[in-house]
Amino acid sequence: MTRSQPWYFLPGPAPWPVIGSTALFLMAGGAAMWFNGVSSGPWTVLAGVLIMVYMMVRWFGQVIDESEGGLYSRRVDLSFRWGMSWFIFSEVMFFAAFFGALFYARVLAVPDLGDLEQKLLWPDFSASWPTAGPIAADPFTPMAAWGIPALNTLLLLSSGVTLTIAHWGLLQDRRGALNLWLLLTILLGATFLGFQMYEYGHAYSELNLKLSSGIYGSTFFMLTGFHGFHVTVGCIMLTTIWIRCLSGHFKPDHHFAFEGVAWYWHFVDVVWLLLFIFVYWI
Amino acid sequence: MRHRMATSASCVLLAGFPGLASAADRWNMQAPASIVAQDIYDLHMLMMGIIVVIFVAVFAVMFYSVFAHRRSKGHQAAQFHENTTVELVWTIVPLIILILMAWPATRTLLLLRDTSNPDITIKVTGYQWKWGYDYLGGEGEGISFVSALATSRDQIQGTVPKGEHYLLEVDNPLVVPLGKKIRILATGSDVIHSWWVPALGIKQDAIPGFVRDTWFRADKEGTFRGQCAELCGKDHGFMPVVVEVVSAEKYSAWVGEQKKMAARADDPNKTWTLADLMARGAKVYAANCMACHQANGQGVRGTFPALDGSKAVSGPKVDQISMVLNGKQGTAMAAFGKQLSDSEIAAVITYTRNSWGNKTGEAIQPAEVRAQRK
Amino acid sequence: MSASIHDTARAGHGGGEDHAHHPSGIMRWVMTTNHKDIGTMYLCFSFAMFLVGGLMAFIIRTELFQPGLQFVAPDFFNQMTTLHGLIMVFGAIMPAFVGFANWQIPMMIGAPDMAFPRMNNWSFWLLPPAALLLVISLFVPGGGPAAGWTMYVPLATQMGPGMDFSIFAVHILGMSSIMGSINIITTILNLRAPGMTMMKLPMFCWTWLITAYLLLAVMPVLAGAVTMILTDRHFGTSFFNAAGGGDPVLYQHIFWFFGHPEVYIIAIPAFGVISQVIPAFSRKPLFGYTAMVYATASIAILSFIVWAHHMYTAGMPVTGQVYFMYATMLIAVPTGVKVFNWVATMWKGSLTFETPMLFAVGFLFMFTMGGFSGLVLSMAAVDVQVHDTYYVVAHFHYVMVAGALFSAFAGVYFWLPKWTGRMYDETLGKWHFWLSMVFFNMTFFVQHFLGLAGMPRRVPDYALQFADFNMISSIGSMGFGVSQVLLPYIVYKAVRHGAKAPQRPWDGADTLEWTHLPAPAPYHSFETPPVVK
Structure with a gap:
């Protein structure tokens, strides 16, 4: 860049958005076909996912080049901060819908199903949590809180600490510490995911706890499942910035991508705490 | 008392529109036939009265402005644009009106929801x-x-x-x-x-x-x-x-x-002939099944499956009886077990198994249906 | 276009130093990162969807012209009412106001463009695939979704594959809205010109800032709700199935937690447009600016705590009903403040009635009627009689059509000279207003009576005593539909043959786009930010 940094960087025309839209269209249409037994559905979804991955790599690649090329002024940096904050807020609201469903079921729907008036329809149902509802398919054992879930809590909380230590390393320009602690954070996240997968296997094979196990199974798997998906995304994001750190990106005073990912990781962490309390524990 | 007052308020209102009061059923809620309906009717008339008054007042001001403060009449624009007192007044006055409206609204609601001591x-x-x-x-x-x-x-x-x-x-x-x-x-x-x-x-x-x-x-x-x-x-x-x-x-x-x-209802232990079952079944089919599966048993493509030539109908009869009794989850196929008697279900199943292209020749008896009820 | 882009020395282009990066023809629109191009696409898309949704309304009203089933089967009728709702809300009205936001916000706050231009492009280009999915749903076995735009379960669980297409369409529309909102919030908070303090923001920007927060808070919730329908349909979950311990009413709670703020997502930007138009044609500053800002914010906050007034007949405990009734009635206070302030703005002004002002006054009059019928509906006991009847249909069309749509028309006529540099035909514009006004009332005013007398909504056929009003309503709707053909013609005529517009055709308009920018506005609004005193 020979010119002085502009006061606000405006990117030129870009093909990535419309490629992303095409990908989403294929994913959505493909999934709708897949769920209704059309054999080409899964392949359509796969094509969409591949295009989406390509688009993300290229788009983010361009953003990284622009950032390292010094095009992003303080004000652009501030825009990213606002943008990421409000994106995380929208994610909070997405989880709020599922937590809302859980609270509604536990506080209102299930006790209501067990009360006197509903005896007309469900004479034998007594309300208690956990439950699979009045027409319980087969009995299941709920997930205990103090085994793997507690361990997972510990893992995620530690990963928040290691990430903060990595951030200190970045701020003080100690790159070795940065790379090491960031790697450790990723490993902790991956271990969490491994445990989570083991726990799902355990639920299905030994506890007879399934997605179809009534309202308990529904809320349990949807909440933990969406959280697990977010941890996966978080791990991919962490890996991306780790590779960038290894390539010498970021400066002590210019590393929004790192902070954005860190915010996201802490958000995932907080969601887990709520999950641990309301889904596993009480 | 309140009831009277509201009714007279509504009369005053309706009097403004000759001919409306006589045809009230067309222009307004149906003539009430219960105390709750009467209360709702009066509440609605009262609210309409208040609303019409406010509406007329506000828009009288606006239309006065529209006619009097036009540039074509040479009106110069004043430049005032703030007055805290006025803002407070038009926040608090509507609030008071709303509180007054909430009183009868709550009373009617409580009456409406009081289901105690039924006969x-x-x-x-x-x-x-x-x-x-x-x-x-x-x-x-x-x-x-x-x-x-x-x-x-x-x-x-x-x-x-x-x-x-x-x-x-x-x-x-x-x-x-x-x-x-x-x-x-x-x-x-x-x-x-x-x-x-x-x-x-x-x-x-x-x-x-x-x-x-x-x-x-x-x-x-x-x-x-x-x-x-x-x-x-x-x-x-x-x-x-x-x-x-x-x-x-x-x-x-x-x-x-x-x-x-x-x-006098049907004796569930009676054994029916195929012809009797078919005649009875045709009636039950027309009343319960035809809307979706159609008179010709062809259904509606993509929405309601055909019965003519369907495996569900030509297959084992226990499966069909179970389907009719319990319905099919997640589809429009209802559970008819609680709506129809054993004889009716037996008749309609016999009918579907022996109509259009379906020729099983089987006569399903009510006892078979009863055996499958849980 | 090329000349204006070339002069972007200060705003700076990512590698965009030469023309090679600026494709022409269709690719210009596909790849554009310019807020004006994107705004134009939003507005055109919105109008196209308005025609598609209008066609569906035409089918509905044709069937309802007379009692009896004449033209369409009941199942198809239900698909039409469902898709009419979904397409008009998500495809026509919301994108129309996002289009205004794209065009106007950077110009009004003195910014070069939106904060995230590439994401802005994606927000738009997510809409066509979503609309396509909705239309495709009509052609899959079983047809489109027929459970109403509210998609109540268990009816939605019963639907065929078309429902899945609609669910995914809603997901994509949600993504678009979330990205659009983040962009608008960031632009307003971070890209204001020096001296443009928050309390100097034009009212339109304030309303969009508040709307964007509403969108961010509720679109993810809607995504969650439809996801639960999807898993209930295909993966055996029991969120909305009592047999598994769930509750169909849970869906209604989640949906209306989205759905009620959604009403204000549509109405609040409309308030914003009106708040620009009325002062401009009254030649007088907006009365009670501060009160307007607070009133708008209050409406937005209240909209989160009133959702269950859509569910008075679902059988919630009476204490719940009383609470939701009081909270709902409270909304009348800030809404009243807004109406009073608009009237006070006109008071002792120097009024003229060009087309934008006509639509604004029409808005004011009719929106207030919609607000008052809303107040009637807020009374739980009265609502028991009119819930799910044509009274409700009349009520929300007064708010959505005479409210939001009229305000969008006002905005188009108001800003068209700035966008195109040409004046529209005033006579035709006035025809557009008066025809819309007369036919709109013919269509919807009589529906109040239908609802009161007991005609339920979403029915393809009705009892004989409802015949007269339905016929009037159908004739009105045809007239309303045909009148809208005027709009594209007027815009086309203005662009092609219109008189050259001066920089400031409305002498009462005093926001930055009028005072600082020529007509038509340059490709990048403010390459160097203006200083606002």
């Missing part, structure tokens, strides 16, 4: 697309029947002239005595329906898996008509509610008659 309790079940009534308590306990649209398909298609109560007539209306408190327990069997009789001031969603209650006490004899008020699929517009309010004596007579009819 008669009736369970109303919404089916796609008819209503089931079970008298659970009070005089008539034990009576149970299904009430469906009585208007012919020909009238709907327009091949014959439409009758006076087009779409608002049923085969078996709900019969209740005058002046008795009737508690309605509403539930749905498949999707959400809503049981609604405007003249009685009653509308209650029928939610599958839950029982929700409401009540009415009719203070006029007569026939009151309503409709399902919650979108419930294809024939949502074709499942009316008809309530007949009769005197206590007539009600007792009706109850006696229903009990006698129940006693």
